[in-house]
Amino acid sequence: xxxxxAARSGLWSPLLFPSLVKIFTELGLFFTRGASWMEAWVSLQxxxxxxxxxxxxxxxxxxxxxxxxxxxxxxDPLFSGTYAxxxxxxxxxxxxxxxxxxxxxxxxxxxxxxxxxxxxxxxxAREVNRAxxxxxxxxxxxxxxxxxxxxxxATAPFIFAGFRVAVPVAMIVVVITEMVASADxxxxxxxxxxxxxRTDRMLAVVAVIAVLGYLLDKAVVLARDxxxxxxxxxxxxx
Amino acid sequence: xxxxxxxxxxxxxxxxxxxxxxxxxxxxxxxxxxFAQALGTAELYENIGASLARSVPGFVxxxxxxxxxxxxxxxxxxxxRMLSPAVFLTYPVPKIVMLPIFMIWFGIGDLSKVLIIAxxxxxxxxxxxxxxxxxxxSILVWSALNMGATPAQIFRRVVLPSAAPMxxxxxxxxxxxSFIVMFxxxxxxxxxxxxxxxxVAENSLRFDLMYVSLLAIAILGYAGDRLVRLAHSRLLAWQxxxxx
Numbered sequence: 001x002x003x004x005x006a007a008r009s010g011l012w013s014p015l016l017f018p019s020l021v022k023i024f025t026e027l028g029l030f031f032t033r034g035a036s037w038m039e040a041w042v043s044l045q046x047x048x049x050x051x052x053x054x055x056x057x058x059x060x061x062x063x064x065x066x067x068x069x070x071x072x073x074x075x076d077p078l079f080s081g082t083y084a085x086x087x088x089x090x091x092x093x094x095x096x097x098x099x100x101x102x103x104x105x106x107x108x109x110x111x112x113x114x115x116x117x118x119x120x121x122x123x124x125a126r127e128v129n130r131a132x133x134x135x136x137x138x139x140x141x142x143x144x145x146x147x148x149x150x151x152x153x154a155t156a157p158f159i160f161a162g163f164r165v166a167v168p169v170a171m172i173v174v175v176i177t178e179m180v181a182s183a184d185x186x187x188x189x190x191x192x193x194x195x196x197x198r199t200d201r202m203l204a205v206v207a208v209i210a211v212l213g214y215l216l217d218k219a220v221v222l223a224r225d226x227x228x229x230x231x232x233x234x235x236x237x238x
Numbered sequence: 239x240x241x242x243x244x245x246x247x248x249x250x251x252x253x254x255x256x257x258x259x260x261x262x263x264x265x266x267x268x269x270x271x272x273f274a275q276a277l278g279t280a281e282l283y284e285n286i287g288a289s290l291a292r293s294v295p296g297f298v299x300x301x302x303x304x305x306x307x308x309x310x311x312x313x314x315x316x317x318x319r320m321l322s323p324a325v326f327l328t329y330p331v332p333k334i335v336m337l338p339i340f341m342i343w344f345g346i347g348d349l350s351k352v353l354i355i356a357x358x359x360x361x362x363x364x365x366x367x368x369x370x371x372x373x374x375x376s377i378l379v380w381s382a383l384n385m386g387a388t389p390a391q392i393f394r395r396v397v398l399p400s401a402a403p404m405x406x407x408x409x410x411x412x413x414x415x416s417f418i419v420m421f422x423x424x425x426x427x428x429x430x431x432x433x434x435x436x437x438v439a440e441n442s443l444r445f446d447l448m449y450v451s452l453l454a455i456a457i458l459g460y461a462g463d464r465l466v467r468l469a470h471s472r473l474l475a476w477q478x479x480x481x482x
Binding site for chain 1: 242243246262263327328329330331332333334335336337338339341342410413414417418421422425426432433436437439440448451452455456459460462463
């Protein structure tokens with residue numbers, strides 16, 4: 001309401017506050033055009049591709065670090081030391097190494113998502129209840145059986161906490177890299193609309209990105225509640 | 239263990255140094271040489287100053303607002319009902335998409351960048367402050383009430399100390415975020431700063447400058463993280479350090 005009033009009052013130029021009607025018209029246009037679905041699909045592919053790679057590598061590394069003191073001693077200083085360093089700064093170099101197409105973006109998404117997943121998996125795998133491990137060993141479980149039946153279920157809540165941090169990060173990195181250097185994807189659409197001073201169109205794309213980020217997060221929470229039915233999610237750790 | 243770590247580091251550096259690399263990947267020795275050269279020029283300091291002038295106010299503003307509003311939402315139920323749904327709904331939305339909008343509203347100068355950094359820093363601090371307050375053990379509050387403490391005293395002596403660890407933990411996250419967003423904003427649109435420097439270097443194929451800017455931002459990020467962790471261990475001396 002306030003927005004619509006501000007838009008119509010004429011106090012500000014429509015460039016600053018386009019009316020909601022215009023934004024929704026643009027949103028309708030966005031969804032009826034096949035080309036914009038393609039752009040959204042490109043962005044989504046990049047985000048999910050990098051995230052999936054990071055999930056596979058991150059969980060394996062985190063598990064190894066949690067179960068082996070030697071690996072933890074080698075990798076923990078590496079991860080905690082470079083944690084606060086913005087990996088985004090590597091993007092220009094990634095462009096030269098992997099090309100300006102999707103690969104450099106997926107590689108950067110992978111790198112940024114790897115940190116939360118490794119750190120959380122490591123924290124989880126380290127804190128598996130000893131009593132469970134001992135009883136499993138006592139009952140003659142093989143190492144593979146212990147990993148599958150004890151360690152993985154005990155670590156799963158931590159892994160999903162890592163996923164919840166990593167999914168928004170994946171979206172952020174995709175949008176940023178598309179804004180900086182790209183000719184396709186949603187981030188590019190935002191910058192393109194901005195450069196052509198189509199604020200209404202830009203806000204429509206921003207809304208699409210926002211909804212996409214929200215839906216991805218919901219999907220992670222849903223998957224978590226399905227898979228880890230024994231523990232309710234009540235605190236939303238960041 | 240220490241020997242294994244050191245030998246791994248040396249091995250990686252040796253391979254990096256000796257491997258036949260394409261022109262766009264510099265060897266460690268070259269990077270250090272260029273960085274030492276850049277330390278002698280004013281350009282690097284100007285860019286670092288410009289970057290910090292954006293990220294530090296944004297970080298302070300966002301974290302302060304996040305902590306204040308998060309504490310308020312944790313304490314006052316009407317405030318919680320008013321604010322929290324909006325915050326939790328917009329939390330997973332990538333905040334950097336607001337940058338173009340902020341650029342239109344607040345100009346393309348530093349103000350829009352400081353505000354977008356503040357926005358990004360706000361969320362983790364708000365959420366941790368909120369849950370920090372909510373996790374206060376009710377028995378402590380009841381005992382304080384029983385001993386005749388005023389609401390202000392309870393807030394300062396019971397609620398605040400119990401929320402402090404989570405707030406300080408979130409500062410680490412928001413500091414890392416502030417550097418990411420600062421760098422992104424400068425790469426997208428700026429005339430100074432480390433992000434701008436790396437863009438210029440990229441466009442003019444000055445690989446040496448690219449690595450100088452990269453190393454500078456890495457050092458800044460690492461130093462900032464150390465500072466927050468130091469503050470954490472100083473302020474919360476009674477608490478055992480926990481894993482990040």
